[in-house]
Amino acid sequence: MLEDPLRYDAPVDPAAIVIFGATGDLTRRKLLPALFRLAYERRLPAGFAVVGVSRTAMSDDAFRERMRDAVAQFLEDTPFDEELWAGFARGLFYLSGDVQDKNLYSRLKQKLEEVDRERQTAGNALFYLSTQPSHYAPAAAGLGGAGLQQGAGWRRLIVEKPFGHDGPSAAALNRGLREVFNEDQIYRIDHYLGKETVQNILAFRFGNGIFEPLWNRRYVSHVQITAAESIGVEGRGAYYQEAGALRDMIQNHLLQVMATMAMEPPAAYEPDAVRDERAKLLRAIRVWTPAEAAENAVAGQYGPARIGGADVPGFREEPGVDPEAQTGTYAAITLEVDNWRWAGVPFYIRSGKRLPKRVTDVAIQFNRAPLAMFEAGAGRMQETYPNLLVLRIQPEEGISLRFFSKQPGSGMRLRPVTMDFNYGASFGARSPSAYETLLLDALKGDATLYTRQDMVEASWAVVAPVLEHWSSVKHDFPNYAAGTWGPEASGRLLARRGHEWRMP
Numbered sequence: 174m175l176e177d178p179l180r181y182d183a184p185v186d187p188a189a190i191v192i193f194g195a196t197g198d199l200t201r202r203k204l205l206p207a208l209f210r211l212a213y214e215r216r217l218p219a220g221f222a223v224v225g226v227s228r229t230a231m232s233d234d235a236f237r238e239r240m241r242d243a244v245a246q247f248l249e250d251t252p253f254d255e256e257l258w259a260g261f262a263r264g265l266f267y268l269s270g271d272v273q274d275k276n277l278y279s280r281l282k283q284k285l286e287e288v289d290r291e292r293q294t295a296g297n298a299l300f301y302l303s304t305q306p307s308h309y310a311p312a313a314a315g316l317g318g319a320g321l322q323q324g325a326g327w328r329r330l331i332v333e334k335p336f337g338h339d340g341p342s343a344a345a346l347n348r349g350l351r352e353v354f355n356e357d358q359i360y361r362i363d364h365y366l367g368k369e370t371v372q373n374i375l376a377f378r379f380g381n382g383i384f385e386p387l388w389n390r391r392y393v394s395h396v397q398i399t400a401a402e403s404i405g406v407e408g409r410g411a412y413y414q415e416a417g418a419l420r421d422m423i424q425n426h427l428l429q430v431m432a433t434m435a436m437e438p439p440a441a442y443e444p445d446a447v448r449d450e451r452a453k454l455l456r457a458i459r460v461w462t463p464a465e466a467a468e469n470a471v472a473g474q475y476g477p478a479r480i481g482g483a484d485v486p487g488f489r490e491e492p493g494v495d496p497e498a499q500t501g502t503y504a505a506i507t508l509e510v511d512n513w514r515w516a517g518v519p520f521y522i523r524s525g526k527r528l529p530k531r532v533t534d535v536a537i538q539f540n541r542a543p544l545a546m547f548e549a550g551a552g553r554m555q556e557t558y559p560n561l562l563v564l565r566i567q568p569e570e571g572i573s574l575r576f577f578s579k580q581p582g583s584g585m586r587l588r589p590v591t592m593d594f595n596y597g598a599s600f601g602a603r604s605p606s607a608y609e610t611l612l613l614d615a616l617k618g619d620a621t622l623y624t625r626q627d628m629v630e631a632s633w634a635v636v637a638p639v640l641e642h643w644s645s646v647k648h649d650f651p652n653y654a655a656g657t658w659g660p661e662a663s664g665r666l667l668a669r670r671g672h673e674w675r676m677p
């Protein structure tokens with residue numbers, strides 16, 4: 174009998190996780206805190222180790238010290254337990270070396286053998302590429318050169334984003350990885366798929382009988398997907414200048430969210446059944462012609478502003494950024510899906526840095542009632558406040574439905590009200606971070622929440638005409654002030670189809 178059927182999980186094999194880029198930001202901020210949190214929840218296997226790999230010369234102990242500081246700083250909602258840390262830290266090891274250097278991999282092989290003996294990791298290894306992207310292919314080749322892609326146990330490879338900077342480079346990267354690893358060994362991470370609220374979209378749609386019948390072109394007017402961030406580029410100016418908002422957020426995270434929201438029901442909740450449906454949806458998104466791309470996308474870049482009494486620099490003033498940079502820190506795009514469910518329903522997607530607040534949500538706006546039979550002016554009211562279902566991804570995780578209700582008093586006066594589900598209030602428990610979920614899944618060999626090459630390529634195809642158009646024009650940047658909702662032109666994108674951005 175299961176103690177708590179909601180917490181049932183497949184057992185996790187013993188394993189070593191090898192992190193390339195062990196002194197980087199992601200390791201410090203996300204990976205180690207996630208692993209420590211899993212240790213806190215007793216969800217890691219007894220035979221567990223982490224081998225950090227990076228160029229900086231450092232002993233195992235120095236690495237442990239460094240990771241201790243990181244975990245203490247970035248662990249959220251969990252007390253830092255010294256005793257637990259001491260046990261966890263014994264499983265941390267370090268190897269210094271250059272990813273481009275072939276010798277690194279024979280040394281890694283030896284280190285893994287030592288670690289395996291000491292920690293009993295059963296020969297299983299999960300390689301995590303969290304380096305700069307140009308090192309992904311050399312690292313895979315190095316691992317292959319030393320025969321590390323196979324061993325006494327299973328071998329898996331996690332690849333961080335960005336997965337290429339366009340379709341051809343993504344395909345080339347994939348060829349490099351596939352020379353060494355089989356597709357079923359490769360886990361392409363998109364941390365948005367690991368978010369509880371994104372997973373819950375599937376629970377909401379396919380675990381209930383009442384929403385799916387409405388989930389189509391007959392009832393849905395349009396969909397808005399927003400990922401707003403109030404932060405700027407946070408010291409990542411050089412990376413971001415090359416990427417921009419469309420590549421950084423939309424090509425990967427938001428298209429995956431859209432696919433989750435719009436895909437057909439899978440035959441089973443199994444990795445390939447789910448991924449097949451996501452991939453099909455992505456392939457059904459219409460690829461704009463260059464002229465259509467110009468009409469259906471808007472780029473923005475923030476300029477300086479004074480926010481809350483403090484001066485906030487414009488993007489072009491950020492460290493590492495070219496003062497004439499043509500990079501968009503805001504992108505909005507209209508997409509259409511050419512399938513029977515969604516034909517004619519626009520999907521509006523926007524994302525930006527330095528917007529007024531941090532909020533990510535999916536808003537499904539329904540067609541209004543065919544008649545406005547109540548008080549005078551009800552028609553206008555229904556147009557202004559149509560039925561709206563909002564899937565709140567973050568930060569206030571939940572779901573709300575807006576509908577009309579009779580105002581108390583005589584007469585039939587209507588007012589929009591909302592019915593609200595809030596994760597915190599309903600479950601009273603902390604949600605695991607995306608990285609906790611995804612790391613555990615990779616250890617279990619469950620790729621459901623990882624992307625596949627066909628999905629990556631379909632997503633690049635969707636954004637390619639827009640990227641191409643943007644690189645061929647000179648933008649009049651900056652075109653929005655830090656702390657505002659993006660450039661004015663983004664409103665016109667929706668106005669063309671008679672719609673309006675909602676205020677999240």
Ligand code: BG6
Pocket residue numbers: 334364402421422533
């Ligand atoms: C990353 C982007 O993939 O996602 C960042 O590179 C962005 O620019 C981040 O800030 C947003 O993730 P989250 O989980 O904070 O919404």
